[in-house]
Amino acid sequence: xxxxxxxxxxxxxxxxxxxxxxxxxxxxxxxxxxxxxxxxxxxxxxxxxxxxxxxxxxxxxxxxxxxxxxxxxxxxxxxxxxxxxxxxxxxxxxxxxxxxxxxxxxxxxxxxxxxxxxxxxxxxxxxxxxxxxxxxxxxxxxxxxxxxxxxxxxxxxxxxxxxxxxxxxxxxxxxxxxxxxxxxxxxxxxxxxxxxxxxxxxxxxxxxxxxxxxxxxxxxxxxxxxxxxxxxxxxxxxxxxxxxxxxxxxxxxxxxxxxxxxxxxxxxxxxxxxxxxxxxxxxxxxxxxxxxxxxxxxxxxxxxxxxxxxxxxxxxxxxxxxxxxxxxxxxxxxxxxxxxxxxxxxxxxxxxxxxxxxxxxxxxxxxxxxxxxxxxxxxxxxxxxxxxxxxxxxxxxxxxxxxxxxxxxxxxxxxxxxxxxxxxxxxxxxxxxxxxxxxxxxxxxxxxxxxxxxxxxx
Amino acid sequence: xxxxxxxxxxxxxxxxxxxxxxxxxxxxxxxxxxxxxxxxxxxxxxxxxxxxxxxxxxxxxxxxxxxxxxxxxxxxxxxxxxxxxxxxxxxxxxxxxxxxxxxxxxxxxxxxxxxxxxxxxxxxxxxxxxxxxxxxxxxxxxxxxxxxxxxxxxxxxxxxxxxxxxxxxxxxxxxxxxx
Numbered sequence: 180x181x182x183x184x185x186x187x188x189x190x191x192x193x194x195x196x197x198x199x200x201x202x203x204x205x206x207x208x209x210x211x212x213x214x215x216x217x218x219x220x221x222x223x224x225x226x227x228x229x230x231x232x233x234x235x236x237x238x239x240x241x242x243x244x245x246x247x248x249x250x251x252x253x254x255x256x257x258x259x260x261x262x263x264x265x266x267x268x269x270x271x272x273x274x275x276x277x278x279x280x281x282x283x284x285x286x287x288x289x290x291x292x293x294x295x296x297x298x299x300x301x302x303x304x305x306x307x308x309x310x311x312x313x314x315x316x317x318x319x320x321x322x323x324x325x326x327x328x329x330x331x332x333x334x335x336x337x338x339x340x341x342x343x344x345x346x347x348x349x350x351x352x353x354x355x356x357x358x359x360x361x362x363x364x365x366x367x368x369x370x371x372x373x374x375x376x377x378x379x380x381x382x383x384x385x386x387x388x389x390x391x392x393x394x395x396x397x398x399x400x401x402x403x404x405x406x407x408x409x410x411x412x413x414x415x416x417x418x419x420x421x422x423x424x425x426x427x428x429x430x431x432x433x434x435x436x437x438x439x440x441x442x443x444x445x446x447x448x449x450x451x452x453x454x455x456x457x458x459x460x461x462x463x464x465x466x467x468x469x470x471x472x473x474x475x476x477x478x479x480x481x482x483x484x485x486x487x488x489x490x491x492x493x494x495x496x497x498x499x500x501x502x503x504x505x506x507x508x509x510x511x512x513x514x515x516x517x518x519x520x521x522x523x524x525x526x527x528x529x530x531x532x533x534x535x536x537x538x539x540x541x542x543x544x545x546x547x548x549x550x551x552x553x554x555x556x557x558x559x560x561x562x563x564x565x566x567x568x569x570x571x572x573x574x575x576x577x578x579x580x581x582x583x584x585x586x587x588x589x590x591x592x593x594x595x596x597x598x599x600x601x602x603x604x605x606x607x608x609x610x611x612x613x614x615x616x617x618x619x620x621x622x623x624x625x626x627x628x629x630x631x632x633x634x635x636x637x
Numbered sequence: 638x639x640x641x642x643x644x645x646x647x648x649x650x651x652x653x654x655x656x657x658x659x660x661x662x663x664x665x666x667x668x669x670x671x672x673x674x675x676x677x678x679x680x681x682x683x684x685x686x687x688x689x690x691x692x693x694x695x696x697x698x699x700x701x702x703x704x705x706x707x708x709x710x711x712x713x714x715x716x717x718x719x720x721x722x723x724x725x726x727x728x729x730x731x732x733x734x735x736x737x738x739x740x741x742x743x744x745x746x747x748x749x750x751x752x753x754x755x756x757x758x759x760x761x762x763x764x765x766x767x768x769x770x771x772x773x774x775x776x777x778x779x780x781x782x783x784x785x786x787x788x789x790x791x792x793x794x795x796x797x798x799x800x801x802x803x804x805x806x807x808x809x810x811x812x813x814x815x816x
Contacts, residue, residue, distance in 0.1 A: 202722040209728060209733075216652035266776060268792030269775065269792060273796045315765035356789075
C-alpha cells in the first residue's frame with residue numbers, strides 16, 4: 180500500500196469519510212495541546228521568560244518524533260515523500276510574518292491552535308484571542324493587495340528542504356536535528372533550574388530512556404537511508420481502465436479517457452447489444468513503456484494545446500543546439516542533464532491539470548526524461564511518440580526547407596535545416612484549421628492526484 | 638442534568654508531562670502525513686471561515702479581492718478544505734481533554750499584575766496580530782513550525798526562528814503582562 184492514501188489527500192463531499200479522518204486528526208491535535216497545558220496562556224508565555232520551557236519541549240519533541248517516523252517510513256518506501264506537502268519557501272513574507280506572529284504570541288499569550296484548546300475549555304482570553312484572530316485574518320485579506328507582488332515573490336524558492344540547502348542526505352539531517360533537539364532539552368532544563376527554580380531531580384527518569392529511544396530511531400533512519408530513484412521507479416504503478424465489449428472478445432483498444440477523443444477509429448461496427456465492461460489494469464512503469472501507453476502521438480500532443488481541460492507543457496530535453504535548430508512553439512528547453520534540477524518546481528508550481536510531454540529527437544532521451552520525472556512523482560508525464568523527427572514527418576513533410584538526412588544516428592535529427600530558426604518554421608506551430616481532423620489513439624489520461632495549492636496551512 | 642454538572646465539576650488533574658505530550662503530538666502529526674499527505678494546521682481555517690462570511694455578506698467584494706478570490710471566487714466553497722474539519726476537530730478535542738481532566742472552567746488565564754480587562758484587550762489584540770502574521774507567512778506555529786519543521790521545509794524553519802525571535806525580542810518590554 181502506498182501512503183499517503185490518495186482518497187484522503189483532499190476533502191470532498193463525494194467522499195464523506197475524509198471529513199471524519201481530518202476531523203479525527205484535528206480532535207487528536209486539540210486533545211494533545213490541551214493535555215500539555217496549552218489552554219493556559221501563562222504556560223505558553225513562561226517560555227519567553229525562561230521560567231518553564233514547556234512550549235519548546237512539546238514542540239521539538241513533536242517535530243523530532245514526527246520527522247523520525249516520517250523519514251523512516253519514506254526510507255522504507257511506505258510513504259512517498261513527493262506526495263507529502265512541504266511548505267514552499269517564501270523568505271520575505273515568511274520572515275516578516277514570523278516576526279509579526281512572535282509579537283502576537285507574547286502580547287496575546289497564545290498561538291492559533293492553542294487558543295482553540297483554551298477557548299473550548301472556557302478560557303475567556305482564549306476566546307478573545309480566537310475572535311481577534313478572525314479580525315486579523317480578515318485584515319490580511321483586505322490589505323494583501325497592497326503588497327501582493329512582494330507577498331508572492333520575495334525570496335521564493337518553491338519546495339525546498341533543509342537537506343538540499345546544506346547538501347546532506349535527509350536521513351543524516353534527521354539525526355542532526357534529533358541530536359540538536361536533545362541538546363536543547365538538556366539546555367532548557369538547566370534554564371528552568373536557574374530561572375524557574377525547578378527541582379530537576381523530581382523529573383521522571385523515564386525521559387532519559389525516551390531520549391535514548393529517539394536517538395536510536397534516528398540512527399535507524401540513517402541506516403535505512405533514502406530510497407534511490409531506481410527503487411522508486413520499480414515501485415510505481417499506473418492505473419488504466421479499459422472498456423471491453425462483452426459479446427466480442429475483441430478488445431476495444433481504447434483506454435478510457437477523460438479528454439475527448441478526436442479520432443473515432445472504432446466505428447459502429449463494434450456496437451453490440453451487450454453492455455460494455457470496464458476493467459481496471461494496474462501496470463508497472465516498465466509495462467507502461469512496453470505497451471506504449473505513455474507515448475502520445477504528434478497529433479494528440481498538438482491537439483492537447485486546444486483542449487480546455489488540460490494544460491500541456493512541452494519539455495524539450497534535447498541539447499540547446501538542436502533546440503535552436505528546430506523546436507515546437509511554446510516548448511521549454513531543459514537538456515536531459517539538467518532535468519533533475521527543475522523537478523522540485525515541476526512538483527510544486529504548475530496547476531494540477533498540467534500534462535508534461537517530453538520531447539527528444541527520437542525517443543531514447545525522452546524515455547530517460549520520462550523515467551526521471553515519474554520516479555520523482557511528477558504526475559501526468561508523457562513522451563512525444565517518435566520525437567521531433569516524427570513530428571516533422573507528420574506536420575512538416577511538405578516544407579521544402581527541411582531536408583531529410585540519409586545517415587543520421589540514433590536519437591539525432593533526421594533533417595537538415597538551412598538556419599537555426601528555432602520555432603519559426605511553419606510546422607513548429609501547425610495551423611489548427613488546416614489540421615482540424617486528425618486520427619490518433621488518445622493516450623493522455625489526466626490524473627488529478629492532489630491540488631497542490633490546497634496543502635499546508637492554506 | 639446531573640451528567641452535565643459532573644463534566645464541569647470533575648477533579649482537576651495535572652497536565653501531561655511535556656515530553657509525553659510532545660511524543661503523542663509527534664505521532665498524531667506523523668499519522669496525518671501518512672494518511673493524508675498534509676500536516677496539521679489551523680490558521681488557514683480562520684481565513685477560510687472569514688472568506689465564507691464575506692462571501693455571504695458581500696460576494697462582489699470577494700471578486701475584487703485577490704486574496705479572497707483564491708478561496709471563495711466563483712462557485713468555490715471556501716470551507717471545502719481539509720483544514721476546516723481539522724479546525725473544528727481541534728475545538729472538540731480541546732473540549733474533550735478539558736472535560737476528561739476537569740479543566741472546564743469559565744475563567745481568564747493571565748499574569749498576576751494585570752486586570753482581567755487588560756488581559757482581554759491584549760489577547761484580542763494578540764490574536765489579531767498573530768493571525769495577520771500567520772496569513773502573511775502562509776501558516777502559523779502548527780502549519781509552518783510544526784508541520785513544516787517535521788518535513789524539513791527550509792522556509793518553515795526560518796519562520797520558526799522568526800516567531801521565537803520576535804517573541805523573545807519583545808518579551809522584556811511587555812513583561813508586566815506576564816510576570
